[in-house]
Amino acid sequence: MSTIRACSRPLRPGSFASSTFRTSTSIQRSGPRKYGTAAASNVVNIVEVGPRDGLQNEKGVIPVSVKSELINRLVDAGALLVEAGSFVSPKWVPQMAGTGEVLQGIRQKPGVHFPVLVPNQKGLENLLELLSTHSNSPVPLTDEIAIFAAASDAFTKANLNLATIAESLARLEPVARAALDKGLRVRGYVSVVVHCPFSGKVDPKVVKDVTAALRNMGCYEVSLGDTVGRARPHEVAEVLEEVKKVVPVNMLAGHFHDTFGTAVANVMTALSHGIRTIDASVGGLGGCPYSPGATGNVATEDVLYALKDSEYSVAGGVNGTIDLDKMVNIGWWISEQLGRESISRAGRGVKARREREKKQ
């Protein structure tokens, strides 16, 4: 990445007194999703991140039509919140170029949201310009953005081209404010909440402060990311205990990559700590361009399978839930489009069972 730039805008004191990272936005927060649930209930919301987090790291060119088709299939399977792409620099993440066209290829459905990642003012301007050209549509192409920060300076440098966490928060704050002013909901991400691929173990107190700062900017929910996929359940528990001291658990989500095979265990740990929103990626697609070696997010099929017939139910648009069989089919379909097999364990298991049953 290019050289570190100094932050042109100094941080001003904010209203969240206990946070190291102070922001000036008074709390004008986006409301919860309509289907959002109190953490006390056992209904789990899945944020399907396959089309964004899953595809952003692919080497080959993926046609826009395939990306839109993926999203349409996910909605048909019951997904209620599908991250559709990013308004980031195509120089750094070429797979997300054309997100505007992807949004235009989506069959909108009431109650389904299609957030997009926005890293800076330029990304927001590009999105708002697109939305203004579709202002006569009965349903907006999207009503939500996701902004992203990290819990280490080193990852901030790699992912956001800024030297420090504080600089990145200062850049995000006006983006969040402008988005809220335009009536968009804002979700936040904190990357590397347990391990940073560049600087090692992360202090949970830093995660707490970054999360609080994002909340204070007006994010209705902050997703805590084990970007590297190395976290173990006891480490996730440690971070959650710390963050919950300042941000209510019903404003938190879990985002676990599966590099070391602990993602489902981490999901279950997060649920046992009161988290009710989990990010997941169909077919286990993905990786992060700035986390060398990291594999995809926890597979949506694996989460659905783990929660099936348990004390938890999953919110969705097919008979009130997300259809596991349909999700398995989508995982295989998109993996084949990318020239490989689904890496979802549940996806492979269901396929093997179907083949066995066919032979009987």
Ligand SMILES: CC(C)(COP(=O)([O-])OP(=O)([O-])OC[C@H]1O[C@@H](n2cnc3c(N)ncnc32)[C@H](O)[C@@H]1OP(=O)([O-])[O-])[C@@H](O)C(=O)NCCC(=O)NCCSC(=O)C[C@@](C)(O)CC(=O)[O-]
């Ligand atoms: C961070 C920035 C914005 C810094 O952008 P910058 O400060 O402008 O610096 P830059 O040198 O990186 O900019 C490169 C070029 O991109 C342009 N540019 C700049 N911004 C935009 C934009 N929004 N849309 C379109 N173009 C843009 C900019 O104008 C410049 O154009 P040039 O002068 O070379 O012609 C840029 O480097 C960037 O977009 N990087 C990609 C970041 C990214 O997408 N990371 C992956 C997503 S985060 C993630 O995966 C983690 C998460 C959320 O899943 C959770 C987890 O797992 O932890």
